[in-house]
Amino acid sequence: MTSPKPAAKRSLAGRFDAERILLGLAAPVLAVLLSAVICIILLAISGKDPFGAFQVMWDYGTASDGQVLTLNRATVYYIAAAAAAFGFRMNLFNIGVEGQYKLGMMFAAYVGSQVDLPSFIQIPLLLVTAMMVGGLWASIAGLLKVYRGVSEVISTIMLNAIATAIVGLLLVPGIFAPKTGGGSSNAIQTAPVSESSHFFSIETAGGTLWGFLFLAIAIGVAFQFTLNRTRFGFDLRATGRSESAAKASGVNVKRMVITAMAVSGALAGLIGLPDLLQNSYYFGQSVQPGLGFIGISVALLGRNSPIGIAFSALLFAFLDVAGSRLPLRGDYPQEIVLVMQGTIVICVVVAYELVRRYGLKRQQQKVGAELAAQAAAAKKEVSA
Amino acid sequence: MSTATTARQKPAGAPAKKSKLTWPVVLLLIAGALLLFAAVGAATGNHGLTASGQVSAALGSAVPIAMAGLGGLWSERAGVVNIGLEGMMVAGTFCGAWVGYLVNPWVGLLAGMAGGALGGLLHALVTVTFGVDHIVSGVGINLLIPGICAYVNRIYYKDYVAAGAGANQSPSAESLPQITIPGLSTGLRDIENHHWFLVSDVAGILGGLVTNLSVVIVIAAALLVASYFVLWRTVFGLRLRSCGENPTAAESLGVNVYKYKYIAVIASGAFAGLAGAYLSLVAAHFYKDGMTQGRGFIGLAAMIFGNWMPGGLAMGAGLFGFTDSLQLRDADNVHVLLLIVAIAMFLLGLWQLYRRKFTTATISAAVGGGVALWYALTDSVQRPLIVATPYVITLVVLALASQRLRPPKADGQIYRKGQAK
Numbered sequence: 169m170t171s172p173k174p175a176a177k178r179s180l181a182g183r184f185d186a187e188r189i190l191l192g193l194a195a196p197v198l199a200v201l202l203s204a205v206i207c208i209i210l211l212a213i214s215g216k217d218p219f220g221a222f223q224v225m226w227d228y229g230t231a232s233d234g235q236v237l238t239l240n241r242a243t244v245y246y247i248a249a250a251a252a253a254f255g256f257r258m259n260l261f262n263i264g265v266e267g268q269y270k271l272g273m274m275f276a277a278y279v280g281s282q283v284d285l286p287s288f289i290q291i292p293l294l295l296v297t298a299m300m301v302g303g304l305w306a307s308i309a310g311l312l313k314v315y316r317g318v319s320e321v322i323s324t325i326m327l328n329a330i331a332t333a334i335v336g337l338l339l340v341p342g343i344f345a346p347k348t349g350g351g352s353s354n355a356i357q358t359a360p361v362s363e364s365s366h367f368f369s370i371e372t373a374g375g376t377l378w379g380f381l382f383l384a385i386a387i388g389v390a391f392q393f394t395l396n397r398t399r400f401g402f403d404l405r406a407t408g409r410s411e412s413a414a415k416a417s418g419v420n421v422k423r424m425v426i427t428a429m430a431v432s433g434a435l436a437g438l439i440g441l442p443d444l445l446q447n448s449y450y451f452g453q454s455v456q457p458g459l460g461f462i463g464i465s466v467a468l469l470g471r472n473s474p475i476g477i478a479f480s481a482l483l484f485a486f487l488d489v490a491g492s493r494l495p496l497r498g499d500y501p502q503e504i505v506l507v508m509q510g511t512i513v514i515c516v517v518v519a520y521e522l523v524r525r526y527g528l529k530r531q532q533q534k535v536g537a538e539l540a541a542q543a544a545a546a547k548k549e550v551s552a
Numbered sequence: 553m554s555t556a557t558t559a560r561q562k563p564a565g566a567p568a569k570k571s572k573l574t575w576p577v578v579l580l581l582i583a584g585a586l587l588l589f590a591a592v593g594a595a596t597g598n599h600g601l602t603a604s605g606q607v608s609a610a611l612g613s614a615v616p617i618a619m620a621g622l623g624g625l626w627s628e629r630a631g632v633v634n635i636g637l638e639g640m641m642v643a644g645t646f647c648g649a650w651v652g653y654l655v656n657p658w659v660g661l662l663a664g665m666a667g668g669a670l671g672g673l674l675h676a677l678v679t680v681t682f683g684v685d686h687i688v689s690g691v692g693i694n695l696l697i698p699g700i701c702a703y704v705n706r707i708y709y710k711d712y713v714a715a716g717a718g719a720n721q722s723p724s725a726e727s728l729p730q731i732t733i734p735g736l737s738t739g740l741r742d743i744e745n746h747h748w749f750l751v752s753d754v755a756g757i758l759g760g761l762v763t764n765l766s767v768v769i770v771i772a773a774a775l776l777v778a779s780y781f782v783l784w785r786t787v788f789g790l791r792l793r794s795c796g797e798n799p800t801a802a803e804s805l806g807v808n809v810y811k812y813k814y815i816a817v818i819a820s821g822a823f824a825g826l827a828g829a830y831l832s833l834v835a836a837h838f839y840k841d842g843m844t845q846g847r848g849f850i851g852l853a854a855m856i857f858g859n860w861m862p863g864g865l866a867m868g869a870g871l872f873g874f875t876d877s878l879q880l881r882d883a884d885n886v887h888v889l890l891l892i893v894a895i896a897m898f899l900l901g902l903w904q905l906y907r908r909k910f911t912t913a914t915i916s917a918a919v920g921g922g923v924a925l926w927y928a929l930t931d932s933v934q935r936p937l938i939v940a941t942p943y944v945i946t947l948v949v950l951a952l953a954s955q956r957l958r959p960p961k962a963d964g965q966i967y968r969k970g971q972a973k
Binding site for chain 2: 210214261312316318319321322323325326327329330332333334335336337461464465468501502503504505506507508509510511513514517518521522
């Protein structure tokens with residue numbers, strides 16, 4: 169929570185005036201408030217005390233164990249959102265994050281269970297494996313788009329389904345799962361990764377804080393740096409804004425599409441690793457599904473900026489973690505959290521649009537007023 | 553299916569043609585495919601692929617995909633991309649099962665459509681009125697509607713445990729009528745059981761079409777045909793499609809673009825809702841969380857596969873439905889299908905050779921040889937492979953045919969009134 173904040177203040181305050189910051193913050197705040205109102209109405213209709221539900225969530229969210237859980241989950245969401253956002257920045261809609269992370273995680277889990285090297289080689293090896301697998305899988309969609317003109321939206325949807333099938337094909341006893349059924353449960357899963365693969369973590373009063381949090385922050389910093397301080401980032405944003413203009417200024421759009429898709433997929437490959445290397449230590453059917461779609465939502469909410477998605481990842485993680493307490497304390501259905509997340513995503517895009525129009529109108533009025541003042545001054549001069 | 557269906561590849565890999573498929577050619581291809589299935593059935597002694605059970609299962613699996621695809625077709629023809637079909641389908645499954653239990657399944661069907669249409673209204677509001685990116689709105693809807701449905705069922709299904717409801721399952725509704733043509737059905741079954749060459753196979757397919765046919769399947773087929781006539785043969789349809797091709801031009805001719813987009817997206821939601829209601833009223837008799845299993849996306853894929861045309865859409869849905877139903881049935885059938893694919897690839901190779909396309913001919917023959925080898929060396933096909941088949945086929949077809957696919961020109965673009973370019 170604390171680390172991305174000063175960066176946000178510095179970079180924003182340095183470049184924009186107060187009114188633009190206010191307008192920029194207005195949209196997400198508006199969206200969260202609106203979705204809270206909708207959820208209050210929904211809770212009230214169904215005969216639950218809405219403020220009691222918020223109280224339960226708030227209490228857990230401010231407790232130290234809740235905060236650690238929130239940070240851990242936000243780490244995963246942040247990586248997922250960064251993967252989606254990287255594509256979005258170039259107008260590439262990578263819906264395939266879901267399949268990319270499953271494949272990346274499965275291969276990393278397999279390699280981790282087969283290889284046992286010293287930690288400083290083992291962990292990078294697993295990270296690279298996951299990124300390679302995710303990146304290669306995503307680049308299929310990139311290649312299809314560039315050379316055959318297949319929309320990445322539809323090809324990544326297909327690739328998601330095929331990835332699920334590949335998981336089903338490989339995750340069987342004798343291939344990726346141990347022959348004698350791993351563990352006490354009869355669920356099919358890979359063997360646990362070797363001891364040396366375990367990522368560092370920090371013990372706090374509230375529980376174990378995953379060391380991957382720092383990797384997520386590093387990804388955010390690298391993302392920001394790449395986009396704003398490198399030639400590649402400039403080309404990427406230029407291509408996202410206008411493909412023809414980018415082409416005219418000498419950007420190889422085809423290569424940009426493939427690269428952006430591969431990077432997006434490589435980041436997606438990392439999504440499952442916090443869980444793999446810090447929590448479950450194996451890949452199986454119990455792996456949380458839907459992270460890819462959550463990542464897309466978080467990225468949209470954070471406007472695809474590395475700082476914005478940090479806040480939205482924290483918000484989504486908080487809602488999830490605090491929401492899990494709802495059924496335990498006071499018999500509230502946990503699913504209200506899903507409604508809240510859905511309304512936030514829809515409200516925020518609408519709110520951004522409304523704020524944008526309002527800003528445009530204000531700008532027009534300002535310019536209009538200035539022009540009128542100039543005209544009046546000129547008239548005065550003439551008459552004088 | 554219509555004569556306007558543009559050049560398409562036959563799913564099983566039958567000869568691809570550059571020119572338009574005309575009725576005689578289509579009929580010839582169907583006859584050829586039948587002959588192939590019959591010959592392989594006779595040679596291997598496995599008649600499972602043309603059995604009436606297989607045919608009706610495939611038909612049943614194809615219906616929700618086709619209806620979701622039809623929803624996508626309406627919306628995209630008016631220029632609005634609808635990724636939210638999945639969420640609207642969930643609304644359909646939920647409202648369909650719920651009202652189907654409370655009132656009766658017929659009203660449930662209508663309620664499912666209404667639920668989907670509400671989702672469509674939301675999508676239209678966000679994309680048309682507020683001018684937000686279509687895909688963003690769709691993703692939001694896919695998040696929101698399943699959330700609302702899961703929330704509501706957690707609260708209300710508790711009161712219906714005695715009626716068979718579970719934590720995430722609605723009480724079961726009564727079934728909708730099924731059509732079985734009495735004399736024809738048993739007669740065809742007799743012929744089918746004799747395993748006569750070709751005759752029994754045709755009887756099996758026809759038998760599948762007249763035995764235990766749900767009325768919803770008939771309704772769906774009628775809607776598909778009706779959509780073609782409404783969209784391509786009426787003034788209303790022309791105006792609607794003009795909004796997807798060039799909204800600015802349409803506006804200059806006095807078409808109320810917003811109105812048509814709203815109608816199209818709401819209709820799109822209603823079709824997706826019907827697809828959902830089919831799942832919860834016909835395929836099953838209850839609602840369950842996550843029962844759509846991504847069929848909304850598959851419907852979208854079927855529509856793109858079908859080149860944004862109703863006939864092609866029906867073919868795409870048939871292909872997906874056929875493979876979808878294969879995974880539920882005997883694994884032997886799929887193994888026999890390998891042989892059919894191999895022969896079809898060889899025939900395709902010969903056809904390419906005749907057209908002097910030597911590279912493609914070699915590739916086809918090589919693929920055919922590979923599949924034949926696979927058939928010879930194995931006894932069964934792994935289930936995940938069967939599940940993945942339609943997706944792989946779609947990707948391959950998109951990769952091969954995408955230059956010939958033509959989406960509506962202004963599809964996915966944000967249109968604002970009076971902003972002529």
